[in-house]
Amino acid sequence: MQPDITVLGAGVNGTSTALALTLLGYNTQIVADQFAYEEQHRDPRFSSAYGAGAILPYSVGMDSLDETFEESQTVFRLLEELSVLGVRKNDHYWIDEEGRGPSNAPKYLDGFRKVESPNALPRRTGSEHVTDFTAEMLFADMPTYMEGLYRLYQAAGGSIRKRTVTRTDLTEMPGLLINCTGLRSPELFEDSAPYHAARGHLVTAQRAPIPKLDGTMISYSYSVAGDRKGVYCFPRMDGIVMGGTHQSVPYRPDEKPCFPPLNEPTTKIGGTEVPKRIVELNAELLAQLGVDVERSDLEVSIGYRPLRDPEGDGVRVELAEESCGPVVHNYGHGGAGISVSWGCAISVARLVREAIGDREVPPAPVSRPAPLLPLYRTLTKHICE
Numbered sequence: 001m002q003p004d005i006t007v008l009g010a011g012v013n014g015t016s017t018a019l020a021l022t023l024l025g026y027n028t029q030i031v032a033d034q035f036a037y038e039e040q041h042r043d044p045r046f047s048s049a050y051g052a053g054a055i056l057p058y059s060v061g062m063d064s065l066d067e068t069f070e071e072s073q074t075v076f077r078l079l080e081e082l083s084v085l086g087v088r089k090n091d092h093y094w095i096d097e098e099g100r101g102p103s104n105a106p107k108y109l110d111g112f113r114k115v116e117s118p119n120a121l122p123r124r125t126g127s128e129h130v131t132d133f134t135a136e137m138l139f140a141d142m143p144t145y146m147e148g149l150y151r152l153y154q155a156a157g158g159s160i161r162k163r164t165v166t167r168t169d170l171t172e173m174p175g176l177l178i179n180c181t182g183l184r185s186p187e188l189f190e191d192s193a194p195y196h197a198a199r200g201h202l203v204t205a206q207r208a209p210i211p212k213l214d215g216t217m218i219s220y221s222y223s224v225a226g227d228r229k230g231v232y233c234f235p236r237m238d239g240i241v242m243g244g245t246h247q248s249v250p251y252r253p254d255e256k257p258c259f260p261p262l263n264e265p266t267t268k269i270g271g272t273e274v275p276k277r278i279v280e281l282n283a284e285l286l287a288q289l290g291v292d293v294e295r296s297d298l299e300v301s302i303g304y305r306p307l308r309d310p311e312g313d314g315v316r317v318e319l320a321e322e323s324c325g326p327v328v329h330n331y332g333h334g335g336a337g338i339s340v341s342w343g344c345a346i347s348v349a350r351l352v353r354e355a356i357g358d359r360e361v362p363p364a365p366v367s368r369p370a371p372l373l374p375l376y377r378t379l380t381k382h383i384c385e
């Protein structure tokens, strides 16, 4: 059967969108040239292969960010309650040498608060007057999450095709097109809005033990006084993920992004240059939580966040008439593409219903793998009611 819908892109946005549409009764296919389960992917433009997995909007522009994130968080909460796809929650700490705390968390996370009696939270040597904040935060353990999403999508009836798509191929693609091609969208579609590649360095301490406070797993972000250049540390099944860089340069599809040199002390891991603070400051902080990362295998990865017009329209989720026909765009999610993925998938599904009409919502998928039924109920409630 010919698909009603072709989703271009197999990152977190393409796959969540395709899964939502399949559960709504559309016959969908995903077409992409890179998949997160492929070990050999090392293209920094394939952002979902690098996402650290915190469910909290960061470095993104979007008019409807609050509603979109709230809808997204509802789905992530459901996945956490069901203990599926590597979605979990833990106490996250913002440890701040200037006492300001994060700008996004108080707005988006229930129970965000100042820690009144700091106990064993780690400190940088020489730091003074440090203030701690905390809230429970959701995380998607990305390698596990992406693999699980593909599995669920196929179990729901979706199909996957691997190929590179060019502008001339677009007219041959069956059904309504959904553009989830992330940073590479300008290869296929015109867009006059500014587009940036925002580079981030991640250092993974493979198989490192989990950082704990009073016996419970924690994660943290640490802000240094003065330059505010901080670091973060998120535990994951494959080790501990450490990061803290954001270098943004204009992106054009026909040129390699040209990043300025890192303007700070660096170190090399496996021949790749990373800011020293990601390794050294984290090692100092983690040692106070009983974790010796320097004894782990350290691995570096560098990916680009697809940052569209953060001061203007931001993420593009809209139905547009392109030369190849109608296309629903869903790209440019910056540093929040995982966090807003379900909210954007819900918005796309509403636009699809507008563009090709409501499909009779299929009966609840009772015989399908466990998370599909509650996922179907939550998504249909948000999209159809």
Ligand SMILES: Cc1cc2nc3c(=O)[nH]c(=O)nc-3n(C[C@H](O)[C@H](O)[C@H](O)COP(=O)(O)OP(=O)(O)OC[C@H]3O[C@@H](n4cnc5c(N)ncnc54)[C@H](O)[C@@H]3O)c2cc1C
Residues within 6 Å of the ligand: 008, 009, 010, 011, 012, 013, 014, 031, 032, 033, 034, 035, 045, 046, 047, 048, 049, 050, 051, 052, 053, 054, 055, 056, 163, 164, 165, 166, 180, 181, 182, 183, 184, 185, 187, 188, 199, 200, 201, 202, 243, 302, 303, 304, 305, 306, 330, 331, 332, 333, 334, 335, 336, 337, 338, 339, 340
């Ligand atoms: C270091 C780093 C840390 C991050 N941390 C977080 C975080 O903690 N929380 C968070 O919410 N977000 C985070 N992000 C951002 C997040 O990873 C991205 O916003 C998100 O992955 C974008 O997903 P996407 O599906 O839109 O695009 P992508 O993941 O880039 O997927 C694009 C897809 O399109 C396909 N494609 C593109 N062009 C073509 C073509 N011409 N033909 C065929 N296929 C094509 C690609 O093969 C790929 O499958 C982070 C990003 C980085 C780099």
